[in-house]
Every structure is written in C-alpha cells, then in structure tokens.
Amino acid sequence: MTRARDHYLLGVLSTTKALTIAPLHELGETEGLHMAELVLTQTQSGICVSAAPEDVIVIRLAEHPTTGYRWQVAHAAGLVLTGDDFTVSSSAPGTGGERTFRFAVQQSGTARLALSLRRPWETGTTPAGRFEVTVEVGRP
Numbered sequence: 001m002t003r004a005r006d007h008y009l010l011g012v013l014s015t016t017k018a019l020t021i022a023p024l025h026e027l028g029e030t031e032g033l034h035m036a037e038l039v040l041t042q043t044q045s046g047i048c049v050s051a052a053p054e055d056v057i058v059i060r061l062a063e064h065p066t067t068g069y070r071w072q073v074a075h076a077a078g079l080v081l082t083g084d085d086f087t088v089s090s091s092a093p094g095t096g097g098e099r100t101f102r103f104a105v106q107q108s109g110t111a112r113l114a115l116s117l118r119r120p121w122e123t124g125t126t127p128a129g130r131f132e133v134t135v136e137v138g139r140p
Contacts, residue, residue, distance in 0.1 A: 040133060048134040056082070057103040059115065061131060064096035068119040069128055071099045078111030079103040079135065111135040 036055040040047075042062065051057065057079065061071050063086065073081060083102035088095055103113065117129030 042129075042131060045131045045133065048136060050136050050138065051105045052138055053105055053107055055105045057105065057113070057133075057135060059101040059103070059113075059131065059133075061099050061101075061115070061117075061129075062096060063099040063117070064094075066094045066096075068121075069117050070120065071101070071115050071117050071129075071131070072120070073101070073114075074116045074127075075112060075114040076103060078106060078109060078137065079113055080106055105135065105137055108137050111137060 036051065037058060038049060038051060038055065039058045039060060040049070041060050049057070063069070063071055065086065080103060081101065082104050083100065085100045086097055087100065088097040101115065105111070111134070113131075113133050113135060115131040116127035118125065118127045
C-alpha cells in the first residue's frame with residue numbers, strides 16, 4: 001500500500017485564537033490515505049484547533065529535565081497519547097532540549113488537552129508552566 005504525504009493549509013484567526021487545518025486532498029489536489037498531523041508549540045497554548053478523527057496532534061515544548069522539571073499530561077480526554085520523546089539540543093552536560101508528545105484524535109466532539117511543567121515528586125504545588133489547547137473534532 002502506498003501512502004501519499006499530504007500538504008496542509010493552516011489558517012490562524014487571531015481574534016478567536018483558532019487554528020484550522022485543511023488537507024489539500026479536500027481541495028482535490030491529492031489521492032490516497034489522508035490524515036493530518038498538526039504541530040503546536042508553547043506560543044500556541046490557549047488556542048482552539050479543528051481536527052478530524054485519526055488526525056495526530058503533535059506538541060513540542062522546551063524542557064530542561066536536569067532541573068527536575070518535566071512536561072506531564074494533566075488532562076487529555078478524547079485523545080490517546082501515542083508518543084512521548086525528548087531530544088537534547090546539544091551534547092553539553094545539563095543541556096535542555098525539546099519534549100515531543102503525540103496524541104491520536106479518536107472521536108468527534110470537543111477534547112481538552114492540558115500539560116503541566118512540574119517536578120514529579122512535588123505534589124500540591126503550582127506548575128512552573130502550562131500548555132492547554134481545545135480540539136474541536138469534526139467528522140472525517
């Protein structure tokens with residue numbers, strides 16, 4: 001089976017803080033298997049994104065695990081965590097890097113994703129950082 005790699009149009013509506021993803025195949029530009037991969041970073045925290053079932057939401061966040069602080073999933077109803085990776089930014093000791101989470105969109109409706117930056121052993125404390133996004137899932 002051959003899979004086509006799709007290109008997507010992304011539009012940001014700054015007044016509503018919404019991000020819409022539209023596969024070009026919906027415009028008749030490609031053929032084959034289609035699923036969107038939407039990549040978000042810390043600057044997009046608080047927005048609302050549109051997705052379809054089977055799309056993948058990728059979250060990339062700066063992290064310095066040598067300080068003890070790690071990004072953790074606080075809430076992900078309606079989404080399934082399929083990947084959690086860390087990539088260092090250099091080979092120097094104590095260097096930070098990037099935490100990458102991958103979530104599969106499962107069903108239509110509204111999903112809320114919340115991540116918190118905290119030390120796992122410190123319970124009952126305010127997170128050092130937060131990332132939140134609302135995912136409006138329509139039909140494929």
